Amino acid sequence: MNSGVQHKSAYKIISVVILVILAILFLFPLYWIVTGAFKTGAEINAIKPVWFPSEWTLMNFEHLFSKRTCPLFQLGGLVGPTVPAVFRWLLNTVFMAVMAMILTCITASAAGYALAKKRFRGRAIVFGLIVCAMALPKQVILIPLLKEMAALDLNDTLWAVIFPTVGWPFGVFLMKQFSESIPGEMLEAARIDGASELRTFTTVVIPLVKPGIGALAIFTFINSWNDYFMQLVMLTSNENATISLGISTLMAETSIDMGLLMAGAALAAAPIIIVFLIFQKYFTQGITMGAVKG
Secondary structure, eight states, X not given: OHHHHHHHHHHHHHHHHHHHHHHHHHHHHHHHHHXXXXXXXXXXXXXXXXXXXXSOOOHHHHHHHHSOEEESOEXXXXXXXXXXXXXXXXXXXXXXXXXXXXHHXXXXXXXXXXXXXXXXXXXXXXXXXXXXXXXXXXXXXXXXXXXXXXXXXXTTSTHHHHXXXXXXXXXXXXXXXXXXXXXXXXXXXXXXXXXXXXXXXXXIIHHHTXXXXXXXXXXXXXXXXXXXXXXXXXXXXXXXXXXXXXXXXXXXXXXXXXXXXXXXXXXXXXXXXXXXXXXXXXXXXXXXXXXXXX
């Protein structure tokens, strides 16, 4: 029995050591970016790595905020105050990612529920097409998307980046898997009580698949935030640029400024970390439930 206890203790120690090493490896790039944003140019470009700033400076952020200016917002004829362009870019990115997250969670949860619990002709074909669409790279559908956005008069608007995300096949697939676990007796009881289809969906289905929605929300937010390719193709003006696109244009205008780049990257990473911390509980539950189902 003692040998079994010792074996478990050794296994636990080894597991903890491996997890700590992996955590350090994954967190090191974030640490390097955040500390680099507060280093001087000499420390950033030093041949021998400077692991911790000897002198904390806001010079990189001052440079980032002073490069360009533009109105904070434009709503029809209403124009907001002139601010550093990075604030407008950050606002654009937050709006784009949040709207994509909300719309994707609504459409994916509804479509996943329908595919899991409704019986209609062609259901298997529709689901098969969704699975096949998951394998298509964005480059394959880029030209049709451009033509569609042009037909809708959405070129160079944030909606041109948001709408293609709303029909994310992975989101539908994920929510279908979660909706499979909904007991049919609960849906039948809701119908017997006279609940409409919309009420059944909002009061019975949504609470039961909430962990899946939380996981999908994180996936969608991060995917939209980091989708530089679609942002580069769909957005052209300075006012509609996102934070990553705006910083890349600043880097193209001048010589490579690693301090400016790290300051922008640190600023762009902050909202993603905040969203993950907010939805972390649902994300963990969603991944755990998905693993149990698999």
